[in-house]
Amino acid sequence: MSxxxxxxxxxxxxxxxxxxxxxxEKKGLIRSHxxxxxxxxxxxxxxxxxxxxxxxxxxxxxxxxxxxxLSRVPLGHIPSAEDWRGMSAVWYEKLDRRVTMLIRMRDELxxxxxxxxxxxxxxxxxxxxxRLADEGPGPRxxxxxxxxxxxx
Amino acid sequence: MSxxxxxxxxxxxxxxxxxxxxxxEKKGLIRSHxxxxxxxxxxxxxxxxxxxxxxxxxxxxxxxxxxxxLSRVPLGHIPSAEDWRGMSAVWYEKLDRRVTMLIRMRDELxxxxxxxxxxxxxxxxxxxxxRLADEGPGPRxxxxxxxxxxxx
DNA sequence: CTACAACCTCAACTGCACTTCAGGTAAAGG
DNA sequence: CCTTTACCTGAAGTGCAGTTGAGGTTGTAG
Numbered sequence: 249m250s251x252x253x254x255x256x257x258x259x260x261x262x263x264x265x266x267x268x269x270x271x272x273e274k275k276g277l278i279r280s281h282x283x284x285x286x287x288x289x290x291x292x293x294x295x296x297x298x299x300x301x302x303x304x305x306x307x308x309x310x311x312x313x314x315x316x317x318l319s320r321v322p323l324g325h326i327p328s329a330e331d332w333r334g335m336s337a338v339w340y341e342k343l344d345r346r347v348t349m350l351i352r353m354r355d356e357l358x359x360x361x362x363x364x365x366x367x368x369x370x371x372x373x374x375x376x377x378x379r380l381a382d383e384g385p386g387p388r389x390x391x392x393x394x395x396x397x398x399x400x
Numbered sequence: 401m402s403x404x405x406x407x408x409x410x411x412x413x414x415x416x417x418x419x420x421x422x423x424x425e426k427k428g429l430i431r432s433h434x435x436x437x438x439x440x441x442x443x444x445x446x447x448x449x450x451x452x453x454x455x456x457x458x459x460x461x462x463x464x465x466x467x468x469x470l471s472r473v474p475l476g477h478i479p480s481a482e483d484w485r486g487m488s489a490v491w492y493e494k495l496d497r498r499v500t501m502l503i504r505m506r507d508e509l510x511x512x513x514x515x516x517x518x519x520x521x522x523x524x525x526x527x528x529x530x531r532l533a534d535e536g537p538g539p540r541x542x543x544x545x546x547x548x549x550x551x552x
Numbered sequence: 553c554t555a556c557a558a559c560c561t562c563a564a565c566t567g568c569a570c571t572t573c574a575g576g577t578a579a580a581g582g
Numbered sequence: 583c584c585t586t587t588a589c590c591t592g593a594a595g596t597g598c599a600g601t602t603g604a605g606g607t608t609g610t611a612g
Contacts, residue, residue, distance in 0.1 A: 254558080254559080255558090255559075256557095256558065256559080265600080265601075266558095266559085267600070267601055267602080268599085268600065268601085270560095270561090271599075271600055271601090272600095275599095283608085283609090284608095285559085285560090285607075285608045285609075286559085286560065286561095286607080286608080287558085287559055287560070287607090287608065287609085288559080288560090305599095307502075310598075310599090311598080311599070311600095312598090340506060343502065343506045344506055346502065347499065347502045347503055347506055350459075350495060350498060350499045350502065351499055354492060354495045354496055354499055406588080406589080407588085407589070407590095408587095408588065408589080417570080417571075418588095418589085419570070419571055419572080420569085420570065420571085422590095422591090423569075423570060423571090427569095435578085435579090436578095437577075437578045437579075437589085437590090438577080438578080438589085438590065438591095439577090439578065439579085439588085439589055439590070440589080440590090457569095462568075462569095463568075463569070464568090
């Protein structure tokens with residue numbers, strides 16, 4: 249009825265747990281105002297924000313980065329087409345790189361299913377494994393720090 | 401020189417930290433035998449195992465599942481083409497599903513960059529966000545439990 | 553007006569994949 | 583022989599993305 253949504257209603261409509269909404273709020277990803285009795289009430293824009301957050305999550309983008317992107321969208325303002333364009337363009341690139349990498353890996357994997365090439369000298373996958381080592385004992389943490397997740 | 405590798409050598413060749421090797425050993429992913437002085441020594445097969453582990457990690461497969469797959473490969477035995485075929489075939493399917501999903505998302509995202517369609521009623525992405533809610537307050541945890549990571 | 557469901561806060565816990573630290577031992581070079 | 587580097591163990595800490603629990607308050611339906 250009202251334009252205001254309770255936390256429970258937002259949870260139901262977004263498919264997220266109430267605890268997750270509290271969590272996102274603490275992280276500054278969403279915002280609520282309160283009733284006289286200190287209960288959260290959400291504007292409708294929260295659903296769009298949550299949809300964007302969920303998308304980004306599915307793209308493997310860490311919450312911190314989503315927060316950063318959303319912080320440029322004025323709070324309480326429904327993300328505009330312009331806002332969305334900016335975010336999605338950046339994420340599209342990340343996603344595109346990730347898709348490319350995954351396809352390459354999938355196809356190499358496919359090749360290896362047939363060839364059974366476990367040779368460290370010739371198999372592209374095995375070499376992929378060794379390649380990093382040859383780059384020195386370097387920053388293998390990059391693998392975890394987003395390098396493989398969606399950036400590379 | 402020797403066929404035996406120390407933990408440091410394995411770390412260098414695999415690009416993994418020594419602590420990670422200890423960790424994998426505790427989890428049963430790799431194995432070592434010890435010198436009279438209780439230091440780890442690795443057979444060469446460990447490098448292949450680690451390459452496989454790294455690949456799987458890059459595919460987003462959790463260590464527990466990698467452990468499960470590797471457990472069917474006798475320890476201390478260099479994974480054969482047959483072993484590899486079994487694992488990679490299973491992983492290929494997961495990876496393929498994931499690629500498909502990512503491509504769909506990327507293309508929808510691309511469409512949305514242009515259209516700026518933030519309408520909850522017509523935008524496919526926005527609806528994707530809402531769709532789950534319509535499936536009831538159900539197991540949204542599936543999103544985290546591998547559903548989006550590589551299975552769906 | 554009274555149940556009862558939904559809400560509140562804050563702290564602690566979960567699981568994954570590791571890393572870091574403290575305190576001690578082993579092996580290799582000079 | 584001695585020093586330095588590599589190694590050992592077990593416990594605790596890290597970062598992410600939340601969930602769970604305790605103890606208490608609010609809002610709504612009957």
